[in-house]
Amino acid sequence: MPNPRRMSRRAWVLTWAGLCVAGLTATAWLQAAASPPEARPERRIKAECREYIAEIEGRIHVAKSNSEGEGAIVAFSRDRTDCAEELDDLLRGDR
Structure with missing residues (x-):
């Protein structure tokens, strides 16, 4: 009579695969059920900025139109510190 507690390798592999x-199905379902990330609220930008x-x-x-496909360098000074956040957003591409 075979030992009922002993499982074959095939049974272990099938159990593990199942x-x-x-787990993957549950993960996909939970990600689909999660609400999409909220969009950032539109910030008001000062007129001078x-x-x-x-x-x-x-x-x-x-600079891009003059560079004809090559890299271009644009230099400007940050003389308006009250527009620092808006400039960071512009240069990071958040706009």
């Missing part, structure tokens, strides 16, 4: 599939950012964007556009 648990992996169940908006003008300064438009000037910088213009410089970047001119």
Whole structure:
């Protein structure tokens, strides 16, 4: 009479595979059920910062158009420290 507690390797592999599939299915279901990340609220940008950012964007556009596919360098000074967050957002590409 075979020992009922002893499982063959095939049974262990099938059990392990079944648990992996169940775990992956549960993970996919939980990720689908989770709410999507909230979009950042739109910040109000001061008028003087908006003008300064438009000037910088213009410089970047001119530098890109003059570089003809090569890298371009745009230099500007941060003389307006009250626009630092807006400039960081612009340069990181958050806008």
